[in-house]
Amino acid sequence: MIYFDNVSKIYNGGDSIALQNVTFQVAPQEFVSIVGHSGAGKTTLLKMLIAEDFPTDGTVFFESLNVHSIPRGQLPNFRRKIGTVFQDFKLLPHKTAWENVAFAMEANGRTDEEIAENVPQALALVDLSAKILQFPHELSGGEKQRVAIARAIVNQPDIIIADEPTGNLDPIATYEVVQILKKINDLGTTVIMTTHNKGVIDALGRRVITMDEGKIIRDDSEGKYVL
Amino acid sequence: MWTGFKRMVHAGFIGFWRNAYVSLAAVFVMTVTLFVVGSVLLVGQLLNASLVEIRDKVDINVYMVPSAQEEDIVKLQTSLEALPDVREVTYTSREEALTAFQERHKDDELTIQALDELGDNPLGASLAIRAAETSQYEGIANFISDQQINEDPANPLIDRVNYFQNKEAIEKLTAIIGAVERGSYIAMIILVIATVLITLNTVRLAIFTSREEISVMRLVGASNMFIRGPFILQGIVYGIIAGVLTLLVLYPIVLWLGPATEGFFQFNIFSYYIGHFGYLFFVIVGSGIVLGALASILAITRYLRV
Numbered sequence: 001m002i003y004f005d006n007v008s009k010i011y012n013g014g015d016s017i018a019l020q021n022v023t024f025q026v027a028p029q030e031f032v033s034i035v036g037h038s039g040a041g042k043t044t045l046l047k048m049l050i051a052e053d054f055p056t057d058g059t060v061f062f063e064s065l066n067v068h069s070i071p072r073g074q075l076p077n078f079r080r081k082i083g084t085v086f087q088d089f090k091l092l093p094h095k096t097a098w099e100n101v102a103f104a105m106e107a108n109g110r111t112d113e114e115i116a117e118n119v120p121q122a123l124a125l126v127d128l129s130a131k132i133l134q135f136p137h138e139l140s141g142g143e144k145q146r147v148a149i150a151r152a153i154v155n156q157p158d159i160i161i162a163d164e165p166t167g168n169l170d171p172i173a174t175y176e177v178v179q180i181l182k183k184i185n186d187l188g189t190t191v192i193m194t195t196h197n198k199g200v201i202d203a204l205g206r207r208v209i210t211m212d213e214g215k216i217i218r219d220d221s222e223g224k225y226v227l
Numbered sequence: 228m229w230t231g232f233k234r235m236v237h238a239g240f241i242g243f244w245r246n247a248y249v250s251l252a253a254v255f256v257m258t259v260t261l262f263v264v265g266s267v268l269l270v271g272q273l274l275n276a277s278l279v280e281i282r283d284k285v286d287i288n289v290y291m292v293p294s295a296q297e298e299d300i301v302k303l304q305t306s307l308e309a310l311p312d313v314r315e316v317t318y319t320s321r322e323e324a325l326t327a328f329q330e331r332h333k334d335d336e337l338t339i340q341a342l343d344e345l346g347d348n349p350l351g352a353s354l355a356i357r358a359a360e361t362s363q364y365e366g367i368a369n370f371i372s373d374q375q376i377n378e379d380p381a382n383p384l385i386d387r388v389n390y391f392q393n394k395e396a397i398e399k400l401t402a403i404i405g406a407v408e409r410g411s412y413i414a415m416i417i418l419v420i421a422t423v424l425i426t427l428n429t430v431r432l433a434i435f436t437s438r439e440e441i442s443v444m445r446l447v448g449a450s451n452m453f454i455r456g457p458f459i460l461q462g463i464v465y466g467i468i469a470g471v472l473t474l475l476v477l478y479p480i481v482l483w484l485g486p487a488t489e490g491f492f493q494f495n496i497f498s499y500y501i502g503h504f505g506y507l508f509f510v511i512v513g514s515g516i517v518l519g520a521l522a523s524i525l526a527i528t529r530y531l532r533v
Contacts, residue, residue: 090439
């Protein structure tokens with residue numbers, strides 16, 4: 001489904017190497033964790049996938065599509081296939097949980113009927129049915145991240161990309177968020193997650209790609225956090 | 228499609244209110260520009276009306292010697308009428324000239340008495356020539372001088388031509404009107420540029436305030452139009468408000484100037500404003516919309532790499 005072919009990213013004309021000859025594949029419905037120290041190239045890798053950043057060398061394929069040859073005007077359509085979750089949630093502060101999720105559907109040009117139907121479903125999936133009218137500042141960190149996940153899945157993407165989704169969360173909230181991501185994966189969506197959290201990786205028992213200095217140093221199908 | 232438009236309009240108005248102070252500044256600057264556009268339009272009308280009025284008064288009068296034969300005059304009239312530049316040639320016979328003279332000086336005892344003393348009619352017939360354009364008089368005047376040179380010295384026809392006295396006045400007038408029009412267009416262009424720049428910055432500020440929202444929009448795969456639409460609409464709203472404001476400001480001004488222009492130019496600017504309100508509305512509000520949309524589009528393409 002996703003194929004990185006010998007991808008390198010070099011900043012400042014060779015001074016700083018973010019990615020170096022990265023090659024790997026992700027199959028449909030896989031749950032892949034990418035681990036590594038800060039600056040190992042995890043975030044750069046994800047940015048390549050959503051065409052936020054361009055590789056210096058190599059190609060990134062999404063199904064049969066070369067991600068970086070997509071015309072600028074077509075990028076929004078491509079990004080709709082990918083749901084994104086971030087460490088800092090990126091919720092809109094002046095919108096309620098419901099509106100934050102509905103906003104993603106509005107931006108995709110979905111009808112009001114679809115929004116009325118899908119938003120409650122997405123919020124129910126992340127266990128927030130009781131808090132749909134709360135604003136972000138009235139929610140805990142874990143709840144905010146669950147709203148963000150609901151927003152990422154509401155358009156039924158093929159993949160969820162989660163960049164350090166548990167980075168700002170306490171252990172209980174971390175556990176809940178990971179369980180939700182697992183549930184989404186069980187429902188058939190591919191999940192790619194980056195993390196620092198050893199506990200999360202060890203509890204998951206799924207594929208783990210370990211990166212260091214822009215290179216993949218380990219790729220275990222039922223990996224542990226080893227660094 | 229309709230849903231998308233509805234959402235865009237909604238977001239555009241929210242953007243307008245959230246940046247109320249900045250919006251106000253943009254609307255005011257636009258109003259000043261549109262006011263100038265409107266004034267140029269009205270002053271242009273005024274100048275044109277007066278120019279038409281004055282041009283209508285301009286003609287070449289060819290005065291014949293009193294002994295000139297009517298058939299020769301008619302011949303000259305026919306040849307003049309054959310010229311493409313000539314719109315109209317009016318023949319005034321000696322008798323008509325005398326009647327007009329008497330009419331004009333009917334309160335002037337002395338002149339009438341002097342005329343009676345003479346017994347004979349001292350006035351010659353004349354031809355009044357009108358051209359379609361002021362610039363064409365020169366050619367006509369030259370044609371008449373040629374006629375005058377070529378005529379038989381023993382049997383003269385043309386006494387004098389009054390073109391060359393009028394010439395200077397006509398040229399001066401044309402030059403003044405041209406200068407005023409050029410000046411107002413230059414002022415208009417400068418203000419239009421200023422408006423575009425200021426609206427551009429206003430929209431840029433609005434973009435800056437909502438940059439977080441924009442990054443989230445991009446994240447969830449919003450189309451470029453979905454992101455840009457509200458900002459463009461915001462610019463259009465500035466334009467509409469500024470246009471309506473301009474028309475409101477112009478109203479008391481033309482109301483006040485109306486009688487004065489009526490007396491001076493024979494053209495009532497207030498009646499023009501009322502009579503052509505639809506046209507003025509279209510031009511002024513239309514310019515506002517174009518200006519606002521243009522500035523927004525420039526700001527977005529420049530500052531929003533979507």
